[in-house]
Amino acid sequence: MRIALTGNPNSGKTTMYNALTGRNERIGNWAGVTVEKKESPIKKNFYGGAEELIAVDLPGAYSMSPFTSEESITSGYVKNEHPDAIINIVDATNLSRSLFFTTQLLELGIPMVVALNKSDINEKKGTKIDTEKLSSLLGCPVVATVSTSASGNGLTEVVRTAASLLGQHQQAPYHQGNISLNSKAEVEAADRKRFEFVNGIVAKVETRKVLTREKNTQDKIDDILTNKWLGIPIFAVVMFLVFDISQSTLGPAIADILVGWIEGFQGTVAGMVENSSPLLQALLVDGIIGGVGAVVGFLPLVMVMYFLISLLEDCGYMARVSVVLDPIFKKVGLSGKSVIPFVITTGCAIPGIMACRTIRNDRERKATAMLAPFMPCGAKLPVIALFAGVFFSNASWVGTLMYFAGILLIFLGALLVNKIAGYKNRKSFFIIELPEYKIPSLKRAFLSMCSRGWAYIVKAGTIILLCNTAVQIMQSFNWSFQLVEEGQESTSILASIASPFALLLIPLGFGAWQLAAAAVTGFIAKENVVGTLAVVYGITNFIDVDELVLVHGADQVAAVFGISTVAALAYLMFNLFTPPCFAAIGAMNSEIKDKKWLLGGICLQLGTGYTVAFLVYQIGTLLTTGSVGTGFVPGLIAVAAMVGIVIYLIKKTDASLAAEYALGAAAK
Amino acid sequence: MMDFILIAVILLIVAAAAGYVIKAKKSGAKCIGCPVEGGCCSHHQSHTGSCCHGCGGADSSRLKDK
Numbered sequence: 087m088r089i090a091l092t093g094n095p096n097s098g099k100t101t102m103y104n105a106l107t108g109r110n111e112r113i114g115n116w117a118g119v120t121v122e123k124k125e126s127p128i129k130k131n132f133y134g135g136a137e138e139l140i141a142v143d144l145p146g147a148y149s150m151s152p153f154t155s156e157e158s159i160t161s162g163y164v165k166n167e168h169p170d171a172i173i174n175i176v177d178a179t180n181l182s183r184s185l186f187f188t189t190q191l192l193e194l195g196i197p198m199v200v201a202l203n204k205s206d207i208n209e210k211k212g213t214k215i216d217t218e219k220l221s222s223l224l225g226c227p228v229v230a231t232v233s234t235s236a237s238g239n240g241l242t243e244v245v246r247t248a249a250s251l252l253g254q255h256q257q258a259p260y261h262q263g264n265i266s267l268n269s270k271a272e273v274e275a276a277d278r279k280r281f282e283f284v285n286g287i288v289a290k291v292e293t294r295k296v297l298t299r300e301k302n303t304q305d306k307i308d309d310i311l312t313n314k315w316l317g318i319p320i321f322a323v324v325m326f327l328v329f330d331i332s333q334s335t336l337g338p339a340i341a342d343i344l345v346g347w348i349e350g351f352q353g354t355v356a357g358m359v360e361n362s363s364p365l366l367q368a369l370l371v372d373g374i375i376g377g378v379g380a381v382v383g384f385l386p387l388v389m390v391m392y393f394l395i396s397l398l399e400d401c402g403y404m405a406r407v408s409v410v411l412d413p414i415f416k417k418v419g420l421s422g423k424s425v426i427p428f429v430i431t432t433g434c435a436i437p438g439i440m441a442c443r444t445i446r447n448d449r450e451r452k453a454t455a456m457l458a459p460f461m462p463c464g465a466k467l468p469v470i471a472l473f474a475g476v477f478f479s480n481a482s483w484v485g486t487l488m489y490f491a492g493i494l495l496i497f498l499g500a501l502l503v504n505k506i507a508g509y510k511n512r513k514s515f516f517i518i519e520l521p522e523y524k525i526p527s528l529k530r531a532f533l534s535m536c537s538r539g540w541a542y543i544v545k546a547g548t549i550i551l552l553c554n555t556a557v558q559i560m561q562s563f564n565w566s567f568q569l570v571e572e573g574q575e576s577t578s579i580l581a582s583i584a585s586p587f588a589l590l591l592i593p594l595g596f597g598a599w600q601l602a603a604a605a606v607t608g609f610i611a612k613e614n615v616v617g618t619l620a621v622v623y624g625i626t627n628f629i630d631v632d633e634l635v636l637v638h639g640a641d642q643v644a645a646v647f648g649i650s651t652v653a654a655l656a657y658l659m660f661n662l663f664t665p666p667c668f669a670a671i672g673a674m675n676s677e678i679k680d681k682k683w684l685l686g687g688i689c690l691q692l693g694t695g696y697t698v699a700f701l702v703y704q705i706g707t708l709l710t711t712g713s714v715g716t717g718f719v720p721g722l723i724a725v726a727a728m729v730g731i732v733i734y735l736i737k738k739t740d741a742s743l744a745a746e747y748a749l750g751a752a753a754k
Numbered sequence: 755m756m757d758f759i760l761i762a763v764i765l766l767i768v769a770a771a772a773g774y775v776i777k778a779k780k781s782g783a784k785c786i787g788c789p790v791e792g793g794c795c796s797h798h799q800s801h802t803g804s805c806c807h808g809c810g811g812a813d814s815s816r817l818k819d820k
Contacts, residue, residue, distance in 0.1 A: 359756065359760055361756055362756040362757050362760045363757050363760070366757060366760040366761065366764065367760075369764055370760060370763065370764055374764070374767060434785070436784060436785055540787070541787040542787070543787070544774075544786060544787030545785075545786055545787040547771060547774075548771045548774050548775050548778075548786050548787065549771075549775065549786050551767070551768070551771045552768065552771050552772060552775065555764075555768055667785075669784045669785045672784060673784065
């Protein structure tokens with residue numbers, strides 16, 4: 087028996103789905119977190135029956151008429167796949183809006199239970215809903231639930247009720263009748279009638295102590311956090327604190343302990359195999375344990391950051407960030423709706439890019455999917471932490487700067503996309519339902535952190551391990567499959583593959599084949615940059631307060647890398663702003679669904695990464711030494727060629743738009 | 755003897771990692787280890803012929819405005 091979980095965005099569907107199935111799907115205190123259909127069996131303790139009940143979690147929708155592709159998943163599923171029952175999760179704090187969709191679902195004839203969720207918030211506010219009366223007016227069972235409650239308040243009852251409805255036909259309390267969906271006036275009139283019906287029900291069943299039109303504490307906090315002038319500085323301070331805690335204080339403190347364990351293990355293994363072949367020793371101790379260990383050493387920093395971001399999401403702040411950034415993004419043809427994918431990308435670019443499907447406007451959606459990878463994801467965090475720690479005494483500002491540089495590049499990239507794609511100015515509206523502020527759940531943040539941390543470990547133990555092994559082998563042998571002797575490393579397979587790329591990178595300040603090899607392996611997974619650097623430079627410990635020191639200057643590591651601080655910053659930005667990993671490019675392909683746009687996006691990312699690194703290195707070198715860096719002229723030619731291509735594309739678009747309007751004028 | 759043991763250990767580690775990656779890729783995961791990899795299906799067609807999203811392959815660009 088399949089039970090579909092449906093409801094408005096941010097009504098708590100995925101929270102309930104996780105509680106019922108034991109899954110740990112991504113949740114967030116804002117609308118539009120779920121963009122995919124998910125299925126999983128419901129735990130037996132909720133109903134005790136022999137038959138298997140499958141819960142189907144669907145993206146939130148406000149009505150059966152879809153506006154975005156993720157809303158169409160919901161309407162398409164309940165209309166075409168005919169689930170055996172529906173649990174309609176209704177936000178009890180916003181009954182009148184939620185019941186619009188409920189009455190539409192009831193018309194489908196599928197047996198339905200209404201889960202009156204967030205009932206605990208209503209209790210606190212003194213809002214009372216007569217569930218029995220609501221049940222009789224809707225013609226279906228109504229159960230008060232709290233899906234965030236540890237004891238699963240009302241969940242057993244709601245599942246059992248849904249299971250008991252199998253095979254029954256649902257009667258609808260309201261019928262829309264036949265209307266022409268092509269007639270805007272007819273649709274609007276039908277919607278108004280339905281709202282009148284819904285409001286009639288709400289008036290009969292709901293008693294409010296606090297009216298929504300009254301200004302409460304939440305509104306006062308919003309006045310500050312979403313203030314036109316204060317909003318962005320507050321956001322900058324919040325992000326700085328996140329980086330300070332995760333990368334300068336708590337994160338490295340925990341990392342130091344972990345690295346001690348990894349070092350101990352590495353030392354023990356090295357002692358055990360000291361009588362074996364040096365190649366095999368290097369492969370196991372330096373390549374596998376050292377390479378993976380170097381990446382895993384950053385795990386505490388990543389986990390602390392995930393924990394803090396999760397707290398910010400859960401308390402409702404991140405939804406406000408969309409409002410704060412909306413006016414800025416509107417200026418470049420995006421909107422606050424694009425901010426949600428950008429925020430999700432700070433965890434991982436793939437769900438971030440997938441979240442673009444909540445954007446209704448086609449051009450805006452494609453542009454957002456193309457630009458989202460500029461926000462540094464969790465996989466890039468070890469790269470930021472490594473370079474911030476090794477080359478800059480204060481790690482926190484580097485991380486914050488990278489995020490704001492990402493936002494700036496999104497802004498500039500959107501401008502460029504508008505110019506190239508021929509954006510016509512039009513009014514764009516951004517409407518977001520701001521969730522209520524709440525004390526974030528430490529348990530949920532902890533679980534989210536553990537789940538992402540586990541993913542990081544799995545990635546390190548699989549993809550990173552395989553890449554490091556391959557890098558170690560390619561570094562140890564030449565093309566004649568003979569061992570490379572000490573001092574002859576540049577004859578290795580790895581060096582010969584990476585050297586042509588290194589040539590291109592000379593104008594950016596990092597023309598060493600080792601750095602080029604690390605940047606290339608970064609396209610498989612960005613953590614690979616750290617792993618590969620560890621293997622090729624033979625440094626298996628980037629975090630050690632006694633020796634190399636991450637936080638307060640790390641001269642030994644910096645000396646091994648052999649690049650200036652300015653070049654290090656350029657290398658960091660090159661790795662952050664060139665195209666993301668292949669998996670994220672695959673996600674871009676899925677969401678953009680247009681080869682021309684996809685290719686354009688990848689070229690934009692490559693060009694941006696190269697240009698930013700060139701400017702940072704050359705301008706930085708000029709400022710610090712008084713003369714430009716190595717390879718200035720070839721680099722300038724390359725950048726000028728890219729600018730030339732962009733200008734050509736803009737002119738071509740302008741010409742085609744001019745021709746289009748001219749034809750239009752002729753037709754008139 | 756030690757070399758043979760070491761080769762066996764390295765092969766075992768690499769084979770286990772490669773096996774995990776192949777298995778995960780076969781089950782449709784885009785990103786190895788990702789906690790939401792099950793939900794990260796691309797816009798491919800499922801075995802039932804419909805889109806894995808359950809949307810019948812709906813493209814928002816084809817959606818009608820009210």
